[in-house]
Amino acid sequence: MCRAGWFSAIALITFAPIVLGGEPRSIKPVIVLTGIDSRKETSQVVRCSTRDEWVAAWRSHAGDDAAKAKTMHEVDFTNYMLVAIFDGKSYANTGLSIHSVEEGESSIQLRYRRNSYQSDIFTTRDRSTQSFMFVILPNSQKELIFERDTRRIIQAPPEWTEQSRLPTIKK
Numbered sequence: 001m002c003r004a005g006w007f008s009a010i011a012l013i014t015f016a017p018i019v020l021g022g023e024p025r026s027i028k029p030v031i032v033l034t035g036i037d038s039r040k041e042t043s044q045v046v047r048c049s050t051r052d053e054w055v056a057a058w059r060s061h062a063g064d065d066a067a068k069a070k071t072m073h074e075v076d077f078t079n080y081m082l083v084a085i086f087d088g089k090s091y092a093n094t095g096l097s098i099h100s101v102e103e104g105e106s107s108i109q110l111r112y113r114r115n116s117y118q119s120d121i122f123t124t125r126d127r128s129t130q131s132f133m134f135v136i137l138p139n140s141q142k143e144l145i146f147e148r149d150t151r152r153i154i155q156a157p158p159e160w161t162e163q164s165r166l167p168t169i170k171k
Contacts, residue, residue, distance in 0.1 A: 024102035024103055024104040024109070025102070025103050026100065026101065026102060026103075027101040027102070027103050027108070027137060027138065028101070029098060029101060029135045029136060029137055030080060030136040030137065030138075031073075031134075031135075031136040032097075032098055032133060032134070032135050032136075033073075033133070033134040034095040034096050034097065034131070034132065034133040034134075035095050035131070035132060036093065036094065036095050036129035036130065036131050036132075037129075037130065038061045038086055038087075038130040038131065038132040039060075039061060039062060039063025039064070039065060039068075039130070040060050040061055040063075040086040040088070040130060040132065041088060041089055041130060042086070042088050043086060043087055043088035043163075044060075044084075044086045044088075044164075045083065045084065045085050045086070045144075045146050045163070045164045045166060046083070046084040046086075047081060047082075047083055047144055047166045047169075048075070048077075048081060048082040048083070048084065049077060049081050049139070049169065050077055051075070051077060054072075054075055054077075054082055055072070057082075057084045058072045060086075061084070061086070061132055073134075075136060077139070078139075079138065079139055080136050080137065080138060080139055081136070081137055081138075081139050081140065082134055082135065082136050082137075083110065083134070083135045083136075083137060083144065084132065084133075084134050084135075085112065085132065085133045085134075085135070085146065086130075086131075086132050087114060087129075087130070087131035087132065087133075088130065089128060089129075089130055090114065090128070090129050090130070090131060091127055091128055091129060092116055092117055092118070092119050092127050092129075093114050093115050093116045093117065093129050093131055094115045094117070095114075095115055095129075095131050095132075095133065096112050096113065096114055096115065096131050096132070096133040097112060097113050097115055097133075098110070098111070098112055098133075098135065099111040099112055099113055099149065099158070101135075101137065103140070103142070104142075106142060106143060106168070107142050107143040107144070107145050107168075108137070108140055108142050108143070108144050108145070109145045109147065110135070110144065110145070110146050110147070111147045111148075111149070111158075111160055112133065112146070112147075112148055112149070113148065113149040113158075114131065114148065114149075141168060141169035141170075141171070142168055143165060143166065143167055143168045144165065144166040145162065145164075145165050146162070146163045146164045146165070146166075147160040147161060147162050147163060148160070148161055148163045149161075
């Protein structure tokens, strides 16, 4: 094979993942806010691409708590989107945390965990939570796939279970 042929073959092998879409790339969230005191009692995920969508999600989170309603953060929706994850009613946890955010050719996969702890049955009933997480990511119109680690034993490997999907935004 001539030098040009070898060069073409090496270039194809080297750059094929880039040209063909390749492996998903990791995305670091810009900001992550989490807690256990949301007023939203049901599980839901929301993509906020506009301030109006963010205001609606925040109102759902803050409920009738006037002090909390005043603490809504501003987001630059020209460059970023906000993803809200509401975990609904739960027990014995300290909120949610991001495991990874991976961007593929047509979707973004967000994996997260409920930060649970073990306690006896009598005190667990008194520790109800309504966990939430707000994640600011670079703007994207791709499908969003949410997976939560649902393992039951701490030492076990993660068990990723799809919780929800938000479709691609069509322009």
